Amino acid sequence: xxxxxTTAFAQNFLGSAPGxxxxxxxxxxxLNPLLFFFGGPxxxxxxxxxxxxxxxxxxxxxxxxxxxxxxxxxxxxxIAIGMTTPDSVYQETVRAFPVILxxxxxxxxxxxxxxxxxxxxxxxxxxxxxxxxxSLVACMTTALLSAFLDxxxxxxxxxxxxxxxxxxxxxFASEKEAAVDHDPAHDADxxxxxxxxxxxxxxxxxxxxxxxxxxxxxxxVATMVGEPQNLLIAKQAGWGFAEFFLFVAxxxxxxxxxxxxxxxxxxxxxxxxxGTALPLSVRxxxxxxxxxxxxxxxxxxxxxxxxxxxxxxxxxxxxxFHIAEVGLIGLLVIILAxxxxxxxxxxxxxxxxxxxxxxxxxxVVFFAVVAVLHDQHLFEPLIAYALKQxxxxxxxxxxxxxxxxxxxxxxxxxxxxxxxxxxxxxLQGVITPDQFNDLAVAxxxxxxxxxxxxxxxxxxxxxxxxxxxxPLIRLSYGRMCWMxxxxxxxxxxxGLLAVIFLL
Numbered sequence: 076x077x078x079x080x081t082t083a084f085a086q087n088f089l090g091s092a093p094g095x096x097x098x099x100x101x102x103x104x105x106l107n108p109l110l111f112f113f114g115g116p117x118x119x120x121x122x123x124x125x126x127x128x129x130x131x132x133x134x135x136x137x138x139x140x141x142x143x144x145x146x147x148x149x150x151x152x153x154i155a156i157g158m159t160t161p162d163s164v165y166q167e168t169v170r171a172f173p174v175i176l177x178x179x180x181x182x183x184x185x186x187x188x189x190x191x192x193x194x195x196x197x198x199x200x201x202x203x204x205x206x207x208x209x210s211l212v213a214c215m216t217t218a219l220l221s222a223f224l225d226x227x228x229x230x231x232x233x234x235x236x237x238x239x240x241x242x243x244x245x246x247f248a249s250e251k252e253a254a255v256d257h258d259p260a261h262d263a264d265x266x267x268x269x270x271x272x273x274x275x276x277x278x279x280x281x282x283x284x285x286x287x288x289x290x291x292x293x294x295x296v297a298t299m300v301g302e303p304q305n306l307l308i309a310k311q312a313g314w315g316f317a318e319f320f321l322f323v324a325x326x327x328x329x330x331x332x333x334x335x336x337x338x339x340x341x342x343x344x345x346x347x348x349x350g351t352a353l354p355l356s357v358r359x360x361x362x363x364x365x366x367x368x369x370x371x372x373x374x375x376x377x378x379x380x381x382x383x384x385x386x387x388x389x390x391x392x393x394x395x396f397h398i399a400e401v402g403l404i405g406l407l408v409i410i411l412a413x414x415x416x417x418x419x420x421x422x423x424x425x426x427x428x429x430x431x432x433x434x435x436x437x438x439v440v441f442f443a444v445v446a447v448l449h450d451q452h453l454f455e456p457l458i459a460y461a462l463k464q465x466x467x468x469x470x471x472x473x474x475x476x477x478x479x480x481x482x483x484x485x486x487x488x489x490x491x492x493x494x495x496x497x498x499x500x501x502l503q504g505v506i507t508p509d510q511f512n513d514l515a516v517a518x519x520x521x522x523x524x525x526x527x528x529x530x531x532x533x534x535x536x537x538x539x540x541x542x543x544x545x546p547l548i549r550l551s552y553g554r555m556c557w558m559x560x561x562x563x564x565x566x567x568x569x570g571l572l573a574v575i576f577l578l
Contacts, residue, residue, distance in 0.1 A: 085097075089140050089144060089145065090140070092139050092140035093139060096136060096139050096140060099132075100133075100145045100148065100149075103129045103149060104148065104149070104152055106125070107122055107125065107126060107129075107149070107152060107153070107156070108152065108156045110122040110125065111156055111157075111158060112156070119158065119451055120451060120453060122158065122451075123158060123447050123448060123451035123453050124453060126149060126150075126153055126158065126444060126447055127444060127447075127448065127483060129149055130142075130146050130149060130150075130440075130441070130444050131483065131529075131531060133145045133146045133149070134146075134530060134531065134537070134540070134552055135552040135553065136552070137540060137541060137545075137551070137552055138545075138546055138551050138552075141433065141437075141541070142437055142440075142541070143433060143436050143437045143440060146437065146440045146441075146444075147440050150164075150440055150443035150444060150447075153443070153444075153447050154443070158447045158450065158451065159443065159446040159447045159449075159450045159451075160446075160450070163446040163449065163450050164439075164442060164443045164446045166446070167442040167443070167445050167446045167449070168439055168442050170491075171303075171438070171442060171487065173303070173400050173401065173402060174227070174303065174438070174487075174534065175402070175435055175438065175439070176400055176401070176402020176403065176405075177227055177228065177400075177401045177402040177405065178227065178402075178431045178434060178435045178438065178538075179402060179405075179428070179431060179432070179435060180402045180403070180405035180406040180409060181227070181228050181231065181401055181402055181404070181405030181408075182227075182231045182405070182427075182428075182431035183405065183409055183427035183428050183431060184390070184404075184405035184406070184407075184408035184409045184412070184427075185228070185231040185232055185235055185405075185408075186235065186426070186427035187383070187386075187408065187409060187412035187413055187416075187418065187427060188235075188383045188386060188387055188390075188408070188412060189235050189239060190376075190379055190380060190383060191380055191383035191384055191387060192232060192235055192236050192239070193235075193236060193239040193240075194368075194380060196236045196240075197240075197361060197364075197365050198365075199212065200240070200353070200361065201358065201361060201362055201365065206279075206282075206342050206350065206351070206352045206353070207339050207342045207343050209283070209353075210282065210283065210286045210338050210339070210342045210349070211335060211338055211339060213233075213283055213286045213287045213290065214286045214287065214289060214290040214293070214334070214335060214338045215290065215335065216287075216290065217229050217230075217233065217287045217288070217290030217291050217294065218290040218291070218293040218294035218331065218334075219294055220232075220291075220294065221290065221291040221292075221293075221294035221295045221301055222294035222295070222297050222298045222300075222301050223298065223300060223301075223391075223394065223395050226291035226292070226295050226301070226302065226533070226534070226535040227534055227535055227538055228394070228401065228405075229287075229291050229535070230287070230288060230291060230535040230538055230539055231538070233284060233287045233288070233539075234284075234538075234539060234542050234544050237280050237283065237284055237544050237548070238259075238542075238543065238544045238547070240280070240361065241259055241276070241277075241280060241544070241547055241548065242257075242259045243360065243361060243364050244272075244273070244276055244357050244360050244361070245257070245259040245265070245273065245547075246259070247269070247360045247364075248265045248266060248269035248270075248272070248273050249264040249265050249266070250264070250266060251264065259547060260543075260546065260547060269356070272354045272356045272357060275351055275354045275357075276353070276354055276357045277547070277548040277549055278348070278351035279351045279352065279353050279354070279357075280544075280548045281348065281548050281549070281550050281554070281558070282342070282348065282349045282350070282351060282558070284539060284544070284548070284550065285349075285550075285555070285558045285559065286338055286342075286349075288533070288535055288536055288539055289334065289338070289527055289559070289562045290334075291533075291535045292334075292523055292524065292526070292527045292533060292535075292566075293330065293331050293334045293335075293566075294331075295523055296323065296326075296327045296330065296519065296520060296523035296524060297320060297323060297324070297327040297328075297331070298316065298319060298320055298323075299314065299315075299316055299319040299320075300316070300397060301523075302486070302487075302522075302523055303487050304486055304487045304489075304490035304491070304519070304522050304523075305319070305519060305523075307487070307490060307491060307494060308490060308494050308515055308518060308519050311494045311495070311497075311498045311515070312494075312511070312512065312515045322512060322515070322516055323516055323519055323520070325516075325573055325577035325578055326516060326520045326570055326573040326574055326577065326578070327520070329569050329570075329572075329573050329577070330520075330524055330566050330569050330570050330573065333565050333566060333569040334562060334565070334566050336565075337561055337562055337565045337566070338562075340561075341561050346561060347557060347558050347560060347561050348554065348557065348558050349558065378416075379416050382411070382412060382415045382416050383412055383416070385411075386408050386411045386412045389407070389408070389411070390404060390408050393407070409427070433541070434537075434538055434541050434542070437541060438534070438537075449492075454480060454489070454492055457476050457480070458476075458492065458493060458496050460472075461473050461476055462496070462497075462500060462505070462506075467575050469510075469514070470513050470514060470517045470574050470575065470578060471517075471571060471574060471575050473493065473497075473514050473517040473518060473521065474517040474518075474520055474521040474570065474571055474574045475521070475525075475571065476493075476521070477489055477490070477493055477517070477518050477520075477521025477522050477525075478521040478522075478524065478525030478526065478567060478570075479525065481521065481522045481523075481525060481526035481532045482525055482526050482528040482529050482531065482532045483529065483531055483532070486522040486523065486526045486532055486533070487522075489521075489522050490518055490519070490522040493518045493522075494515065494518055497511060497514045497515065497518070498511070513574075513578045516574065516578060517574050517578075520570045520573075520574060521570075524566050524567055524570045525563065525566075525567040525570070527559050527562055527563055527566065528556065528559060528560075528563040528567075529552075529555075529556055529559075530552060530555055530556075536555065536559075539555075540552060540555055
């Protein structure tokens, strides 16, 4: 009886995750307190960095087990042994409350615009046959949107569209009628005839999703509303919208040009998993689906599209003029798009929140890791060393340090720490106003550009990785890092050269 109960507990722990994964997490949970308490004077520092590495491991293995549970166990233990406190976690969460609001309401708001989005993007997808041009259009469109809208909002749109396309072809490949319930996550019913095209379509969508995600970083670096840390930096520097754009342009514009050139090259030469064209059979299915939808479209369906179009215009205007926090604007979209389109039952409303809430919970766990980094003062030696340097060496070091830390940590947190220290140095007369401006640009560029290297650095990348679409198109942590690599190298090097020679 005791043996069977022990076996049951072992089987229930992290569910269907592989046995080696479960043992690894248990090993982490045993190792961390030993290092923290018995590792000598450097024990807490080593334990803090190790916790970050362990959390990254859970993200890497996201397809084996959703990171919320193993990551959550690690941070619960970190709080219990004193690596951080519940209050510190709460403060980090409160600081990022606008992001949480955005995830809860904006992603759901985008869900209620999906008919319009699928209609619009189907027209774009089917009208551009060149994979290179299609990729450039995707990258440029998300870059432009992300310069004025939040990157997570833009990625939510991209995910909704990609999932919609995938579901249409997967249903066809499984030979399921429209009236029959169908789960695109299961391939058991996919006919052998369509397996090759389905794999090619997955590769096509992976490339398109990555190009679009990188586009959010290209546009997000350029304006004060492009990323949350940009607004923070602008406030500390006293820059308005135009001033921010002009100060950052010597770095952001060359990076944009190189990013678009990289997009074209990897597609043209089929590098790093890119270059797969939309299969002809998939194009045919999407065209037929579009024609069938147009033929069956009733006056009520057209009214839905009109209401969603009006809500989308209101969304763009409200975000561009920042009339309220982004999440509250998302709630506005939910209310309008449901009230005027007859979505009034609780079940249909609840479906819209399913995609965002697991990621929201995961993000709070990540804030707990950030609280550990902050409470253990893990970044302070790097900041102190960089401030001791002079001239272009100092600017370059700030860019590199911010880039490396943002690739493994949260770029908002990194920017907050660095810009606060630089502002303090300015007020103390350690640096001049011109030096401060250059360092502010270096911090902005460093936290936005090299952070595309991993999903950890960009919340938009992490959202894509943990979305329902990622397992459907076989987009894992490792594959995402590999596909981001050419962008990481080309854009990061360009940014470094720009902060050295153009500031």
